[in-house]
Amino acid sequence: MADQSIPRRAAVPGAVARSLRAAARPVVAIVLGFVVSGLIVLATGKDPIEAGRALVQGAVGSQSAIAGTLSLATPLMLSALAFAVAFRGSMFNAGVEGQLLIGAFVSAVVGFSFDLPPILHIPLMLLAGAVGGAFWAFLPAIWRVSLRANEIVTTLMMNFIASALTDYFVLYPFRAAGQSGSAIKTATIHESAYLPRIWPPYNLTIALPIAIVCCVIVWYAFRRFVIGYEVRMVGTAPGFASSSGIDPRRRQVAVMLISGALAGLAGASQVGGVFHAFVSPFASNLGFNGVLVALLVGNGPLGIPPAAAFIAALQGGAITMELTTTISRYIVGALTATIIVFVSARRFGWPAAILARIRRARAQQTES
């Protein structure tokens, strides 16, 4: 039975097949999503082909479009990774949005309060963002493990608290002088904290490679690190983990801290690379879109960068599409939502499910 020579090699084709199958699901879902939203566009009397062309044009049609898409994808990668890390450790972090806000705000404060050489200032600012986000995730984590308070609800609530809190700070104690209008800012951060660009003149910063490296590190850590193994065991079988001497609560707090830190880093990257201040309202829905990206690839860290680029391309392309075809950009939201629904449907053979139900109903009828 236990053939010593087989296992190691035999695992490889299996793994390839598994990852192929894992990749097939989002691809099918994306195709279905495009079909559904194409039909919606068609129903409103517009040309879906033309819409698609404009979408692609806006997303990757020029160097500046590509740079814009990648820039948009950067915080998405980090927030998606934040969600995925927590999810693997059996924590549903619905509070990425709030952690991102707090991280962004804290990093902005560090950005404009200190004047340091860039080599110190940039890491310090990013670190501050990570710490801020981690703190905001720490509270729900500790409530969960010590008081058993459902973390989905508490993280969700913490989003709104973070938003109100940062609103207050930016409107009152930290408001930069001489502003009016709807977008309120803090003071601008020092130039020493600006993230360096990697593809001038486009606004694509070192945040992109940082985000990709984070994804790779997390992927490797899950496979080979002791802590990664422990988190996987806690995530899939908490009772087993605890009786094996792996305290699930500590690992859960740990994953939430990492998750919050990544979310905070996403916020800091927006402050250091895009806005150069904390603005209110802050970039909309980065946290929630990150969740969507993570869900799209089943929380696999290596799938996150391409998935984030894909969602970013949709969002970036949508604006161009709206300008050139007058089709509302909101259709992209509908597209994304449809894709998520299709991806999350575990039983893809749903026509079979319907048939089975009909058959069951018939059986019940004949018997009564």
Next chain:
Amino acid sequence: MDILIAALGPGLRTASPIMLAAFGGIFTQRAGIFNIALEGYMLVGAFVSVVATYATGSPLVGVSAAVAAVALMALVMAFVVLELGADVIIVGIAVNLLASALTSFLLQVITGGAAFLRAPSGIPDVHLAAVAGVPIVGDLFANQGILVWVSLLLVPIVGTTIARTSLGLRLRAVGEQPDAAISSGVNVRRIQYVAFALCGAICGLAGAQLALGLLSLFSFNMTAGRGIIAFAAVMFGAAKARWVAVAALIFGFADAVANRMQTLGLPVQFVVMVPYVLTIQVLLLVAVPWRPRAKRSALGAAGQT
């Protein structure tokens, strides 16, 4: 103090859509379904009610259309969750996104790009001349829309349904111990569908109250997190109709007070936080392990509400 009294009437009004949506949430929560799609349900309800009223001129048609449309939408979600095996939270997130995107998209299609659509008429108020002069009571009840009264009436109706009817019993059994329910001959699937449909129908009402009852218009993402607040109210009240109503009222009043303060130029953020902070508070208190007795009796009381 004046701010508080002045906020009474508007508070009840702002509370009513939250209360209705939360009542919808009670049904899914009791059936063991963690439904965060209340937000999306409400938004679609608001949209459909305004569009139908706009098309027919009748708010009654608007409200009915909202109820029917959202119930249908909830059934589709139920299908995805129950038959296709999708995770209910993930689908909930997707439904909220879909509702926001689709209503915004259709709003632009219908209006040709405007930011809102006005309904020709809203839900009429009930004027109670008898209490108009009475302090506080008058402030509260003298001029309220029909759906405000419906939401108040639903407190005992929902409570009794959960506690004393066959449907309520089955909902609780399905939510708590599905195996026991099956063994008693309960069709778990069907009960879950019913829970979704009821939740959708009442959330449709909530959306209609928000759009037709309060503002007589639909605008982009007009629920603005009220569905999440309603979800919080369900958590706050442990899915017991009375306590859910209390939560919705507190949240509604907080909202109304915040609005008053804003017009006076005061910082409102800390009032805005109230519902969320309170909900976390309650969750922490209920969950505290060194008060296990309290937890047990709270759960026990769940059967009686």
Next chain:
Amino acid sequence: MSQYALRLEHISKSFGSIRANRDVTLSVRPGTIHGIVGENGAGKTTLMRIAYGFYQPDQGRVLVDDAPVALTSPRVALGLGIGMVHQHSLLVDSMTATENLLLAVPRPVLAIRLTAQRLRALADETGLMLDPDERVRDLSVANRQRLEILKALYHGARIVILDEPTAVLTPQEARALFEHLRKFAADGRTIVIITHKLLEVMDVTSQVSVLRAGELVYEAETAQTDEATLARAMVGRTVSLRLERAAPAPASDTPAAETVLQIEGLSAEDDHGIPRVRSVDLSVRAGEIVAIAAVEGNGQRELAEAVSGLRRPSAGRVVLLGHDVTRATPRRRRELGMRSVAEDRLERGVNVTATITENVIAGRHYRPPFARRWLLDLSAARRYASDLIERFAIVASGPDARVGTLSGGNIQKVVVARELADGARLVVAAQPTQGVDVGATEFIRRHLATMRAKGTAILLISSELSEIVDLADRVYVLFGGEVVAEVTGSEIDEERLGLLMMGGRRVAGPLHPPAMQSVTHG
């Protein structure tokens, strides 16, 4: 009158790759008590769940009163007058007895008061006393079972199926139950009782069918068969059901043997904060198997969890090899040489989604040779897993096989391999053979005996009294969370333990069961 109250014809049923039932044909005559016996995993429960509409058969059909029926759900079965009493009661904990009864009433508005009155009347009539307004979570295990029986009767069940009804009862409670069953049969009801206890079969049934590995292998009138024949049919070969006892473990006889585990004044509460373990003192020496005998729900679970570090005691001390580990983490206890075989195998014993390799390194994964600092050595882990698969004869495709794909017996072997392969000083084994096939059971018992011979201290928690009698050198009887008796050596026998488990110490006089007083509730 119909020829058969219940007849199953050519029933086959598979779950994935496991064939639970294979072409089983079984007939039950009206007004009889029919026993279905077989070992754990022989397919008894599956077969009866098909008769109750819980599962649909892949092949075959069910006849009630000689007419074929489509049992698409328990609702249909209830309508046809079939009721089932499950081994672990399927009731809604937060609801009252009456509300649980009403769940099966398909009427939109409920007459709660009236139903409670009727339930009370039915309880009076049958002698199954029960308070209709009590919540299920406050009922004792025996009373929950009583409620399930009442529920079946209330809904007019003419055929009542009981799945291992005595597993959670003391022998005395079991006897009272059998009295009721005889009465029901005399009233013309048909009773089907699933069990693997042959004494019960001989005692109460009039017909008996034996299942082995999903197939019907033997049928007889009870009066015309005997235990030995049934045992042979169950196992498929002649067996002595007893593990031959090695000479009493030498270590336990010499008082000098080292005390490995010492528990002093230990108290613990359950998840609801209810005290379950009350001031327990006990000790286990090297080379000794000490058993805890108790009816389910008398604190043995909490005790095991407190010893293995999964539950914080409310008072008292746990001393392991001279170290006070009362507040130590499970990891620290493992490092001191404690191993535990958990009762909830699929919850705590293994991670079914993980590979055998990932399962067997758990608990030692952070130390060499499986880890260098914070990096895992996956090839060392895989080699270790392959080695254990061989040593413990685990049937699997290899170390990368997911544990969820293994059979129940092999899953338990993975647990045993992980916990017992290396130098354990103390083993806490909770229900180590529950639901495990004969072969694996024998293997596990032998392994425990071997470890005792090598000087390991073993704390065995088991609801199989025969297992305790076969293995234990000393037995502590736990009742209501207290140690009510300590029994050693030749005094260990099932009847004595059974009585003590029911709190028999408080009954004055010789060792015979108190008259059928277990009918009162509480």
